[in-house]
Amino acid sequence: MININTRTYFRRRSALRELALGLAWGMALAVPWTTANAQHAGDIGLSSGDVMRGWRVFHDKKCVDCHAIWMQGGRVGPDLGRTRAGRLTNGQLAGIMWNHIPKMLSWREQVGHPPTVLTHQEMSDLFELIFFVRQLDELGDPRRGEEILRRKGCAECHATDTSGDSVGPDLAKWGEYVNPVAWAQMMWEHAPMMEEAMKRSDMTWPELEGADLVHLVAFVRSIGVSGDRTYLQPGSVARGRITFLEKKCNDCHPGAGPDLTQAELPASVAALASRMWNHSPAMARVMREEELIRQPINPQELADILAYVLALGTRDQAGDPALGEQVFARKGCMQCHDLEETDGSDIPSLSDLRGDALPVNMAAAMWNHGQTMLERMTEAGLSWPVFDDREMVDLLAYLRAVNADSRSEDATNN
């Protein structure tokens, strides 16, 4: 297991190599990232998709012709990496896709894209990709980083010119650490020592906002004397969950700290890492009071934990079947769909959904049958129903409840 004593490598140059080696071992020994995600995510109620497969689906199915991801791709639809600030859950995403269907179909027709079919697994992979790219940070700006370094007072302790003439480590030697999580980990490990030093100098704890951390990393990278780059593997939700428990994070969350399943968390990895940094003194104080030991943590472990915590934010709150029933009626779903099995009708009965009335399935069904459905509705003079975030979650809860009831009845009758 990787065991990096960060305090030591703040003092010794050779320890930087250890960190790099540690990261490499971490990447080599870790359960393959995407597979682990897919295998274990289901256990915790998260999507079972695979990000890299999702990336391929995104390109193979030509989503990229209309949608960009962080400015790479088409400009017709929204940039999936950057739009819709704030929390986004599975149900909300399914709702957005549903609402989007007529526009999407119209555009596909205009540009001459033939209809494509997405399997359940492919849609799961796309969901996973969308959640993943939303967690990525924007690219940092070295100039803004330099300004932040100065404004936050970091430069009072840290040199940036390889002179070595500073209280804290010279940042110019750390340019190879291009991932903000690696920095967050070093800062996390460094926090108690730094807090002491700052107290002695009567300085206040510097708080990071928004994308401050990525700008800082961009600046340090720009002054770095090394041409090497040390990467992290994208965090694994499954590993993160295990590490979260192993490192006893659950002693405080929920507990003395906030319940991470309920808290309003930042959307990106670096922003979440910054939140950890900002709360570090308070966390340290609580841990002292509770006599908890600050667990050492390596960069990859922190990346995994952050992935896990961010993934918690994609879970839907429990839907209300009663409200869902109202949605079902209000949106006119019942004008076409039965909730019981019917013979002879070519309109699918929603009883077929059974327990599969899940956001991903709903999105896949919509994608594959949206064209037919839209044509039928147009013929019948019906307008396309639009759902807000809550409505889709409640509707799905209702469909699951109805199907569960009908299954119970079937079992009783049999």
Added chain:
Amino acid sequence: MKEWVNLNRRDFLAAFGATYGVTACSWAAPRSWFLEYAGTEDGPPREQHINTLCSMCPGGCGLRVRLVHGCAVGVRGNKDHPINRGGLCSRASAVLQDVYNPDRLRQPLRCVGSRGSGQWEEIEWDAAIAMVADKLALLRGNGNPEGLSVVLGRGRGLSRTAWRRFARAYGTPNIIDAHPDDNLGVQPAVLATQGVAQRIGYDVAKAGYVLSFSSGWLDAHWSTEQSARVFADFRRGRPGFRPRWVHIEPRHSVTATKADEWIPIRPGTEGTLALGIAHVMIREGLYDRDFVGRHGFGFEDWTDRNGVSHLGFRRMVLQDYAPRKVEAGTGVVEGTIFRLAREFSSNGPAIAVGYDGGGCGAQATYHRMAIHCLNALAGSIDVPGGITVFQELTLLDGEFDIDDVATRGLANEPLDGPAADRRLGGSAIDLLTRAIKDRRPYSTEALILAEADPVFSLAEGAAFGAALSAVPFVAAISGYHHDSNRHADLILPALHGLHRWDFDVAHTLKGHPVVTVSQPVMDPPKRGRDAYSVVRALANRLGGKVGGALPWADAESAVEAVLRELFDRGEGATFGPANEESWAQLLETRGWRAPFSSDFAEFKRDVIAGGGWTDPIYFHGKWDRVLQRPLRRFAFSSAYLASSFEAIPAAGDPDEVSARLLPQCRAEPRTSDETYPLELYVYELPNLVGCSSPNLPWLNDIAGAYMFEKWRTWVEIHPETAERFGVTAHDHVEVRTPRGRLTLPVRLYTGVMHDVVAIPFGFGRKSGGRWCRGIGENPADLVDARTDPLTGTALWTSTRATLRKM
């Protein structure tokens, strides 16, 4: 019959093209030669598509070769290749004509008459290797390994690597590049100003304004397919935004045709104009003060460590390059200079591009420095839409032991000039001629031409040929007979790129390194040997530590070692669908990495199948990388020259020292020279530039399509100039310079500046295959070349000329 009547234009052209292609193919590939490859396989056609490297020029593009029954029958661009993205230039389209060429050499040849007599006999490979090895062993045994010179030509990564390692182990410092400009581009100017040894690229696709100073961007770029693609992105990649491209050149070239504006200029005065533009930018305060203040050096007057004050760039430009004065030297009117300066500084990101092609016509280093200073004044160094510095990638560069003989040999001064390792250019083939002839500082006892033809390609090629005659032993590796190897004792046939394992390191113009793998898409000819095997066989025969220089058993193993090094870097992406590269880019720019290949076996498979590897990440603003020694600043006054180049005196008249550190581009006003009233401008033919094979009839046929010329050399003259000399269209004239004379057909062309005669370079070989020998003339025979003092390379742009109607 009705169908023929209804044949539309497109169908007609398609049918014509197909017929022409088949006819040309059958003409270019005599049946007996083709059948050797086709084999005797029966059954239904077995079709394959294999990605490999294009070996036709130094651009580093990727090919996708179509094979039927193991025989290459078609070629397209590899659409996943970051450099050409599926595009294919005319040279690459002719690759099959090259591989099946009936004039390719297939067996080692030993000269049996006097050198240059053209009398050869075929010998076996072992005898040929033994012949070279015996000569080299004798030389080394006498303690004179430095007596060997190796001239590198169009060989690619593995061949060049093998020769460099061999030369080091053998003990000669004389490993000399025959095409330094292909491989260096504007590097000398970048070294003088930015202190970096890497080449630079231009992020043209994101630029708002480009000033192109005889850049050869669409004519003679080192990577024409890439430059054309980037130009298209520049033009059409941003709907609603119309960037501007202004091209400055004595002749209305293809680049000028595609530009928004063409400004004719006297040959060899591009740097002068650049300083005139700088003058206006400085005088009107239009330069990027922030960049100049934070990262510039020598902009203002400065004082050295001895307390001596030096002239700064600002004062020099304001004193000496007022637009009126520049107009007199360049022929570009004063008002245009003012306008260009204002447009350049207000439409950023703006780029100034100097000559970035290969072969002849290189700009003097001072001129390139002056042009590059415009990029600094515009604040375009290392910003998106500006200048990028290629990320260094060295492969198979590990250290190995050498013996005492080699150590002593390497301690000698290289023959291509004193202190070559500190000279800006690195390699100066032109200086080798004099060294061989004068036998100074020591004599050349053996010389190897590794796929190089300097007799044809150098301005002083004839002198080089004469010098070769003085070398006791000359061996050549070459695919064809050519002007240089006719002076050899022995010719070893080079294997074609489609027959061998190899690799090539190139860069995208955004600065990303690209490694393309070449693989034998077809079985090689029965008696063929690749260059690596030849060099290794030589090394092994010499034995000892020389034999250890090339530890890989064969070319395939060496390529595998390259792939292992790439895999171990833990960066980048294999070529694949464009999405895999963009995946790496998306993640790695943010510090994450999740490669599609999980282990080396998978990585190797993916690289070979996809065609190569690239690292699509470029971090802007890493100033320690892009601005290096000695000051880590952009040197308007070159501290690099002051500190390391001995041609610049470290002491002496301060004004003289100062002046030599600054770009020197004073152009004298045109004088009336009665003997030679015209100026000679030699340019490269777009379809032949950098081409590794001269014997391709398809290319000869389209060489001068824009002038309706082919299969010969012509001279372009402005109609008014022609009238003065009593010359009319289709006359033949004698073009005379102090160096020589050529008789050429005239093409009247309003796209060439008054009082300039423009002649294309590309034809005029005296030896070679049936489709190049004796075709046209070589304008190098006219060039009165002077040598750039900063690089030692010849400049082709200073020759005066006159005309006489024949």
